[in-house]
Amino acid sequence: MKQRIRLLLLIAGIMFLFFIFGRHFYQKNLSDMRAVADSCFVNVLTSELDSKQKVMSIPYFAACTSDSIPREIKITTAEGTKTFEIDPVKSRKNISRSAMVQDLHSVICEESPLSPDTLSTLWRITLGENKINAVTSVRISVTDFHERISYLVSRDTVAVVPSSLVFTSYAGNRCEIEICGFLQYSFWQVIWWHWMPFLTMLVTAMILFSLSFYIYRLTRCAKKIEVMTEGVGIYRLCSGFQFDAKRQALLKGDEVINLAPQSCIILKLFLDAAEYTLSDDGILDGVWAKDKTRSIRRFSVASSRLCNALKEHGCLIEFKRVNTDQYRLILPE
Template identity: 35%
Template sequence: MTKNELLSCVIGVIILSLLVGAYFYQRNKMGIHKQAENLFVQMLQEEMERKERDLNLFHLFAESSSDTLPLKICITIAEGKKAYEVDSLKSKKNISRNLRNRSIHSILCEKSHLLPDSLNEHWRSMLKKDHIDTESAVRVQMENLQGRIVSSSSHDGVWDTSLEVVTSYIGNRCEIEVIGLLAFSWKTILWYHWQPFGWIVICLLLTLLFICFYYKMVNRSPELKEVPYEVVVEKEVVVEKEVIREIIVEKETSPEEKVPLIKQICKVEGQLYSLRHGVVFDAQNRVLNCNGKKMSLSPQQCQILKLFLDAPDYTVTDEDIIKFIWKGQSNVQINMFCSAGNKLGKRLEQAGCGVCFRRFGSDRYRMLFIDDLVDNDLT
């Protein structure tokens, strides 16, 4: 993953989170407006009930559907009967669905006018009770029978057309228009239902952490491993009773330069391996020379000893053991090497050189000298 791909993923996740957050933000805003509108209507209904109690008016009329309400009303005045057209949209926003109740509301508001400051205070207390922290204002406009409009507004609050507006109507002609304005901050919208925004932030942080972790895992530099040179094997080669000491060390040479060296060693006859305490292993004759005494080894023991002495760090895999000792027989298991290794160790112990074979890892054995084990235990 490149840096541009990482940046694209981060920007994409942030944009997606903003879009989801904007959706819940608008939903909260609409929810606040709807709840404020319901409280506004409830506040006006309670105000009408209070006026009825003050005037000792008690009635019980069933509510009817707004579709059955007439849109043309005839009212008798001093000059005679006069017909009034009722706007259907205003009729739907009237606080009552009953024509008689509307008539009573018209009479109540004519005898006792609505006070915007009192309405605004009542409405604001209801909003705070529902944990909606907002500024509000109320305006009342009343149209008399002669068509003249009288309006009054609450003194607190700023009247701005860009604010949220709630409108309700009162009276049989919907002649009383009550307008409520709301001014709430973005904090109010967020805290109205804050759980979705909390989950958005948590998911955003977890996604960004996962992207950064994935970027580091994919683009991390490979670990530098120290690869040691191949085994430094010290051998004593006897050719016609002349001891030649050669040290073979892997060098940074091409394979063509290494081939002659390998062939030269393979052609040497009479290879001798100097072990410990003067014990010399003659691989060709399959004997151990110990202070002038010779001890014979079986062909299998000779193969095992030579295989481990030639191996790097005296370590051989299970596959190579079966391949070189048992010629890759399919019915041979590595457990058979345990008994063969123990017999070879006892034979070398008789010659004065303690050797044991121990498991190294899950798929290989290592030959260890007893002196090394004792030294390690002491240290």
């Protein structure tokens, strides 16, 4: 019983370690996928705005990337001048850190609005090139000068929302253009993205499980110890007790306890059997080979008598019924 408990504890320990390391690698894969997807999202958005800028033939000043970002901006229209405060959180997520480029993006998006379907398709293609095969969707919201918000969503938004990952970027001098990317993935997609650590863990776990069962079987076999002394078979039964088959006696240190001949036959028969297990026919043939009145009930009575005889001296053994036609000798751990 103790050996089985140790085996179960060992298996539980292996499974716990597998879970801990698996969770670590899964979170690492997910974090790396998030970083790659975010970078791809921003790159697609920037490339789309650059393409529109080239089509519209608007000059682009690359040297203006060091401009500071104002905390507020004043815009003059036909209705007059209005001051807008820039949300610092949105400002940090703006795809450009240049005030002039932000102004340029505002003009581009006003003249030629971004298409969520186009961005979603380009983003999905870019992710596929980076071995991330996931479902994508894009939602664009634009805030006008009167703080009214309008939305545009890609056609596959219904299928993907609520998504597992959400990426948000802003464009324009007021951060008035919010672009949200939704990425839906499965558990197996995260594992398959970098699958080698998981395969290594699985192989290692299988090896450890195999070694555990192998050691368990060796330990069980080691319980059956037979020491040959001057041609006499001596079997270890339990702590401090040995069975001398030739002398038909139980040895406890220097003490010799004589056993009944039939008890000795039964005991030796099981000790010589594989895993201490015998079928009903094997028991009857070994103990009552020529007796026509033999029956398994006679063995039940005889085995009980043997167990009680050994119990009186402190050696606890048991004959346990296994399957429907077998008995097994159970020795103490």
